[in-house]
Amino acid sequence: MSRGFRNSDETQALEEKATSEQINAILERDREQASHAADVRAHGHYGVCEDCGKPIGAERLEALPTATRCVRCQAEWEQTNRV
Template identity: 50%
Template structure:
Protein backbone atom coordinates (compact mmCIF):
# COMPACT_ATOMS: atom_id res chain seq x y z
CA UNK A 1 0.00 0.00 0.00
CA UNK A 2 1.40 3.36 -0.97
CA UNK A 3 1.38 6.44 1.22
CA UNK A 4 -1.89 8.31 1.44
CA UNK A 5 -3.89 5.26 0.42
CA UNK A 6 -4.64 4.12 3.95
CA UNK A 7 -7.74 5.60 5.56
CA UNK A 8 -7.42 8.33 8.18
CA UNK A 9 -10.04 10.32 10.06
CA UNK A 10 -10.74 13.93 9.08
CA UNK A 11 -7.98 16.17 10.43
CA UNK A 12 -5.40 13.37 10.72
CA UNK A 13 -2.16 13.45 8.74
CA UNK A 14 -1.94 10.83 5.98
CA UNK A 15 0.13 7.71 6.68
CA UNK A 16 3.78 8.18 5.70
CA UNK A 17 5.78 5.39 4.07
CA UNK A 18 7.82 5.13 7.30
CA UNK A 19 4.68 4.84 9.47
CA UNK A 20 3.27 2.09 7.24
CA UNK A 21 6.62 0.26 7.39
CA UNK A 22 6.62 0.64 11.20
CA UNK A 23 3.09 -0.79 11.49
CA UNK A 24 4.05 -3.71 9.21
CA UNK A 25 7.24 -4.43 11.20
CA UNK A 26 5.36 -4.32 14.52
CA UNK A 27 2.68 -6.73 13.22
CA UNK A 28 5.26 -9.09 11.69
CA UNK A 29 7.26 -9.27 14.93
CA UNK A 30 4.02 -9.85 16.86
CA UNK A 31 3.14 -12.74 14.51
CA UNK A 32 6.56 -14.35 15.08
CA UNK A 33 6.33 -13.86 18.86
CA UNK A 34 2.79 -15.31 19.03
CA UNK A 35 3.71 -18.33 16.87
CA UNK A 36 6.63 -19.07 19.23
CA UNK A 37 4.35 -18.59 22.27
CA UNK A 38 1.71 -20.96 20.82
CA UNK A 39 4.37 -23.56 20.04
CA UNK A 40 5.83 -23.35 23.58
CA UNK A 41 2.35 -23.46 25.08
CA UNK A 42 1.53 -26.57 23.03
CA UNK A 43 4.63 -28.28 24.39
CA UNK A 44 3.73 -27.26 27.96
CA UNK A 45 0.19 -28.61 27.52
CA UNK A 46 1.54 -31.89 26.10
CA UNK A 47 3.82 -32.21 29.14
CA UNK A 48 0.92 -31.48 31.52
CA UNK A 49 -1.24 -34.07 29.76
CA UNK A 50 1.56 -36.65 30.09
CA UNK A 51 2.03 -35.83 33.78
CA UNK A 52 -1.69 -35.97 34.53
CA UNK A 53 -1.90 -39.54 33.23
CA UNK A 54 0.73 -40.55 35.75
CA UNK A 55 -1.22 -39.40 38.81
CA UNK A 56 -0.21 -42.34 40.99
CA UNK A 57 0.46 -41.07 44.48
CA UNK A 58 -1.12 -37.66 43.79
CA UNK A 59 -3.60 -36.44 46.35
CA UNK A 60 -6.69 -34.43 45.34
CA UNK A 61 -4.84 -31.13 45.81
CA UNK A 62 -2.07 -32.23 43.39
CA UNK A 63 -4.62 -33.35 40.83
CA UNK A 64 -6.63 -30.13 41.22
CA UNK A 65 -3.48 -28.01 40.92
CA UNK A 66 -2.45 -29.82 37.71
CA UNK A 67 -5.94 -29.32 36.26
CA UNK A 68 -5.87 -25.58 37.05
CA UNK A 69 -2.41 -25.25 35.47
CA UNK A 70 -3.56 -27.11 32.36
CA UNK A 71 -6.72 -24.98 32.04
CA UNK A 72 -4.62 -21.83 32.45
CA UNK A 73 -2.22 -22.98 29.70
CA UNK A 74 -5.16 -23.83 27.41
CA UNK A 75 -6.69 -20.38 27.99
CA UNK A 76 -3.36 -18.66 27.28
CA UNK A 77 -2.91 -20.68 24.09
CA UNK A 78 -6.46 -19.84 22.91
CA UNK A 79 -5.84 -16.13 23.59
CA UNK A 80 -2.51 -16.22 21.72
CA UNK A 81 -4.17 -17.97 18.75
CA UNK A 82 -6.90 -15.29 18.65
CA UNK A 83 -4.26 -12.51 18.73
CA UNK A 84 -2.28 -14.30 15.99
CA UNK A 85 -5.36 -14.44 13.73
CA UNK A 86 -5.95 -10.71 14.34
CA UNK A 87 -2.30 -9.82 13.60
CA UNK A 88 -2.26 -11.92 10.41
CA UNK A 89 -5.54 -10.34 9.29
CA UNK A 90 -4.13 -6.86 9.98
CA UNK A 91 -1.11 -7.65 7.78
CA UNK A 92 -3.42 -8.86 4.98
CA UNK A 93 -5.44 -5.64 5.29
CA UNK A 94 -2.21 -3.61 5.19
CA UNK A 95 -1.25 -5.33 1.91
CA UNK A 96 -4.77 -4.86 0.49
CA UNK A 97 -4.89 -1.18 1.45
CA UNK A 98 -7.95 -1.68 3.69
CA UNK A 99 -5.92 -1.34 6.92
CA UNK A 100 -7.52 1.23 9.19
CA UNK A 101 -11.09 0.77 7.93
CA UNK A 102 -13.71 -0.43 10.43
CA UNK A 103 -14.85 -3.95 9.54
CA UNK A 104 -18.32 -3.08 10.82
CA UNK A 105 -19.22 0.38 9.46
CA UNK A 106 -16.46 0.84 6.87
CA UNK A 107 -15.40 4.25 8.20
CA UNK A 108 -11.78 5.07 9.08
CA UNK A 109 -10.77 3.72 12.50
CA UNK A 110 -8.29 6.55 12.88
CA UNK A 111 -4.54 6.60 12.48
CA UNK A 112 -3.91 7.34 16.19
CA UNK A 113 -5.97 4.29 17.24
CA UNK A 114 -4.25 2.07 14.65
CA UNK A 115 -0.84 3.16 15.91
CA UNK A 116 -1.86 2.42 19.52
CA UNK A 117 -3.63 -0.87 18.61
CA UNK A 118 -2.19 -2.18 15.29
CA UNK A 119 -4.61 -5.17 15.37
CA UNK A 120 -7.73 -2.96 15.73
CA UNK A 121 -10.53 -3.92 13.32
CA UNK A 122 -13.31 -1.70 14.70
CA UNK A 123 -13.62 2.06 15.16
CA UNK A 124 -14.12 3.26 18.75
CA UNK A 125 -17.88 3.71 18.24
CA UNK A 126 -18.44 0.18 16.88
CA UNK A 127 -16.13 -1.32 19.53
CA UNK A 128 -18.13 0.40 22.30
CA UNK A 129 -21.41 -0.83 20.78
CA UNK A 130 -20.01 -4.37 20.64
CA UNK A 131 -18.90 -4.24 24.30
CA UNK A 132 -22.31 -2.99 25.46
CA UNK A 133 -24.08 -5.97 23.88
Protein backbone atom coordinates in the same frame (compact mmCIF):
# COMPACT_ATOMS: atom_id res chain seq x y z
CA MET B 1 -3.52 -32.68 54.93
CA SER B 2 -7.29 -32.75 55.01
CA ARG B 3 -9.43 -33.88 52.11
CA GLY B 4 -10.59 -30.33 51.67
CA PHE B 5 -7.07 -29.10 50.95
CA ARG B 6 -6.46 -31.88 48.47
CA ASN B 7 -9.58 -30.97 46.56
CA SER B 8 -8.61 -27.35 46.40
CA ASP B 9 -5.15 -28.29 45.07
CA GLU B 10 -6.73 -30.33 42.33
CA THR B 11 -9.07 -27.51 41.50
CA GLN B 12 -6.14 -25.15 41.26
CA ALA B 13 -4.22 -27.51 38.96
CA LEU B 14 -7.24 -27.65 36.67
CA GLU B 15 -7.53 -23.89 36.70
CA GLU B 16 -3.86 -23.52 35.81
CA LYS B 17 -4.27 -25.89 32.89
CA ALA B 18 -7.29 -23.96 31.68
CA THR B 19 -5.33 -20.73 31.95
CA SER B 20 -2.43 -21.97 29.83
CA GLU B 21 -4.89 -23.29 27.24
CA GLN B 22 -6.58 -19.92 27.20
CA ILE B 23 -3.24 -18.17 26.78
CA ASN B 24 -2.40 -20.43 23.85
CA ALA B 25 -5.78 -19.74 22.30
CA ILE B 26 -5.27 -16.00 22.73
CA LEU B 27 -1.75 -16.18 21.22
CA GLU B 28 -3.14 -18.18 18.31
CA ARG B 29 -5.88 -15.61 17.83
CA ASP B 30 -3.28 -12.81 17.91
CA ARG B 31 -1.28 -14.55 15.18
CA GLU B 32 -4.40 -14.94 13.06
CA GLN B 33 -5.34 -11.33 13.67
CA ALA B 34 -1.84 -10.14 12.70
CA SER B 35 -1.96 -11.97 9.38
CA HIS B 36 -5.53 -10.82 8.82
CA ALA B 37 -4.44 -7.22 9.46
CA ALA B 38 -1.60 -7.62 6.93
CA ASP B 39 -4.20 -8.88 4.44
CA VAL B 40 -6.50 -5.93 5.08
CA ARG B 41 -3.57 -3.57 4.67
CA ALA B 42 -2.58 -5.23 1.39
CA HIS B 43 -6.08 -4.49 0.05
CA GLY B 44 -5.84 -0.85 1.08
CA HIS B 45 -8.47 -1.04 3.80
CA TYR B 46 -6.11 -0.40 6.64
CA GLY B 47 -7.45 1.94 9.31
CA VAL B 48 -11.11 1.35 8.43
CA CYS B 49 -13.34 -0.75 10.69
CA GLU B 50 -14.24 -3.94 8.84
CA ASP B 51 -17.60 -4.15 10.61
CA CYS B 52 -19.05 -0.63 10.51
CA GLY B 53 -16.76 0.91 7.85
CA LYS B 54 -15.87 3.91 9.98
CA PRO B 55 -12.26 5.03 10.42
CA ILE B 56 -10.41 3.43 13.32
CA GLY B 57 -8.91 6.09 15.59
CA ALA B 58 -5.23 6.86 15.02
CA GLU B 59 -4.58 6.40 18.74
CA ARG B 60 -6.07 2.91 18.61
CA LEU B 61 -4.00 1.96 15.56
CA GLU B 62 -0.90 3.26 17.27
CA ALA B 63 -1.61 1.20 20.38
CA LEU B 64 -2.75 -1.83 18.40
CA PRO B 65 -1.37 -1.84 14.84
CA THR B 66 -3.19 -5.10 14.04
CA ALA B 67 -6.61 -3.65 14.86
CA THR B 68 -9.12 -4.11 12.04
CA ARG B 69 -12.18 -2.97 14.01
CA CYS B 70 -13.04 0.17 15.91
CA VAL B 71 -13.20 -0.05 19.70
CA ARG B 72 -16.97 -0.49 19.65
CA CYS B 73 -17.10 -3.27 17.07
CA GLN B 74 -14.12 -4.99 18.67
CA ALA B 75 -15.92 -5.07 22.01
CA GLU B 76 -18.98 -6.57 20.35
CA TRP B 77 -16.85 -9.08 18.47
CA GLU B 78 -15.09 -10.16 21.66
CA GLN B 79 -18.45 -10.71 23.33
CA THR B 80 -19.42 -13.23 20.69
CA ASN B 81 -15.96 -14.74 20.13
CA ARG B 82 -14.81 -15.08 23.70
CA VAL B 83 -11.97 -17.60 24.12
